[in-house]
Amino acid sequence: MSNVEEKPIYLDNHASTQVDPRVVAVILHTMTTGYGNPNSVDHVFGDMAAKMVVAAQCEVAKLIGGDPDGVHFTTGASEAIQLAIAHAVSNRPHRDIPLRVALSAVEHRAVLDAISLQEDNGNVVVTWLPVDNFARLDLEALKSACASGIDLVCVMAANNEVGTLYPIEQIAQIASSANASILIDATQAAGHIPIFAVDWGITYLTVSGHKMYGPKGIGALVTLPNISIRYSHGRLRSTGNGTPNVPGIVGLGEACRLRQMEMIQDEPRIAAQRNHLEALLLSTISGLEVNGDRSNRLSHNLHLSLPDVPNDAVLARLRNRLAISTGAACTSAVDTPSHVLNAMGLAEELQNGAFRIGLGKFTTDDEIERAAGYFAAAVEDTRRAIAAI
Template identity: 55%
Template sequence: MNRIALAQKETAVRDTRIATLRPIYLDHHSTTPVDPRVAAIVLDTMVNAFGNANSVDHTHGEAAMDLVERATAEVADLTGSDVSGVRFTSGSTESIRLAIGHAIAMRGGRALRIAATTVEHQAVLDAIGIGVRSGLAEVLWVDVDAEANVRPESLQAALRESVDLVCVMAANNEVGTIYPIEQIARDVHLAGGKILVDGTQAVGRVDLRVTDWDLDYLAFSSHKIYGPKGVGALAVAGNDVHTEITARVLGHDGTLNVPGIAGFGEACRLIGLEGVGDEKRVRASRDRLEARLLRDLPGIVVNGNRGNRLAHNLHISLPGLPNDAVIGRLRNKVAVSTGAACSSGAQTPSHVLKAMGLSEEMQEGAIRIGLGKYTTQDEVDCAADEIVAAAREVAESMQGVRG
């Protein structure tokens, strides 16, 4: 038995032993489990294709570079971009920082005028904040409505202010609302600006076409599409000198994470082939879970745009029930979250829910549920039972305290 087969056998034995100890996993916005087919590619690359992709003087390096090039083609195919416009990073956060940093560098010393929605991921807000605090950028905020939809009048008002860069996520990481990126990109370019799209939650689930839609920057991560952590990409529109400049500024001279990149490429290939079918099944499971909760928990509210949201997203509020108390009772049974992984567990309210204008009671009772392609119907039914039971326990305990 070779080393790969032995390692796979040991992993299978370990997973079988601890499977019964794991709670049902419904936090796929935070991260997804690695597809076993992807894991096999990563392991094979680590063991058998371990060469440095920059060492092209021998066949080991050539083999590694070949894997990188194949992965680049898969990323480009999934996002509708040119291979020359794909740059690998450690993930969406690095991609976002590189994009904003590059946009700042291209302004020739003048402060970059940025417009961003008030519900952007914290990674975007942090990158913008760095630019503002350093005097290299200024920001205009684009408002959203109660379903987290971008308010067109607010976006148009920002575009009339001659903004250089507009930051709009493809889909919201908390309430799942999907944004009309093609139209927004068209409006941004007509106003003379560029667009940065955070596609972290959307790539592979929502149609995004970098070249056709002229998306100046598209950032996303491998671990949101059943690939390994620690790798992502920044795809840029392949037009005129912009791609050439971007390649020079953002190109990496360091050692490439070949196993991660190879796994990322395979994850892109698989979601491109199977994503439509997976999304259909996930949506049906989400709707089943939603129906159960709406039936058994009077007063529950589903947040976001229910007619235009990510298939795996279910964001609810249990008014009057503190979400930390409910999640505490679910901790060893069902894995859900109060919001984005970067701020989960924090005592500060979600900036997304606040921007939507939700009441404090709705914000304090908010729970984010994210299903995945491996979520079974039995798990959905069991999770529904556990969530209902936890909510009722919290309600009863609070009634006891008040009594």
């Protein structure tokens, strides 16, 4: 028997992904060779850096079917969301009337917080769109809201907890028919599903590097090309924004390029691994339930609940073996129920026993087998401990 300790298994790819080594290589090249300031266009070093930024804009645009002129680099998806909402508020049809916004209660916390801030300032009024117990959006409710008058629709492309995919092309058509703008939070979906932002008429779309095997601290707001955004870290024509994060921008561009090439091959394989893990766990753990829309979800998402086992007790037993989470990384450190699961109407015991598992392109078949064993053993151990009390 080997005495070598096995490396912990990483299955928390919704929170953050491993940076692809090829992305690391281009970032290193940028830092050691293309280190010029892209705003310094008086010499070849600045020109080289500027061309790298423009090339990255093109790669981001290609991945989500956008226009390169509409790619505005930010420090991440949260900042991109804030920027999009602030732009929509500033350009609302009537300055003395709040922006009419429609969104669901399962949106990412970054969207909810940005809207809440604008609401507190009297800049927006909100129409809440219901979801069912699979986190699916009620499209009839959206149509009704738009018919009554909506200026901005905010919908995620894929839920960051239970993985449910949303029909964003259809949603964009509904918004467009009511002359409403639309913000698509594609943070979890970009690089995993096909998106055609310009063709679908998506006004604002957000992406993040560290959700698709790129670096942290870089994201983008992608707008229709006729929209003018004054503030953006990566735009060379911006004013007063300092030096662009060229290594991060180039890393995001490379991550987008690789997802364009490999998404079609990667996602079915990852989905097959997810399905195998799901089958293993369902066959060995009694009472286990799968949350979300199992027929229409992200390929790497597996969201589970155990009604009789507190999730924190299970995770305590897995900490050094298996990295999974109880929910979204933005709220997992806060001892509050998931707003997503609550909006879905899940019973309290299912919320308290919820686990989010996120596979990735670097997950191996062996890790799937080991992860199933670790998880089942942790649940069994927790149940024994509870029974002994």
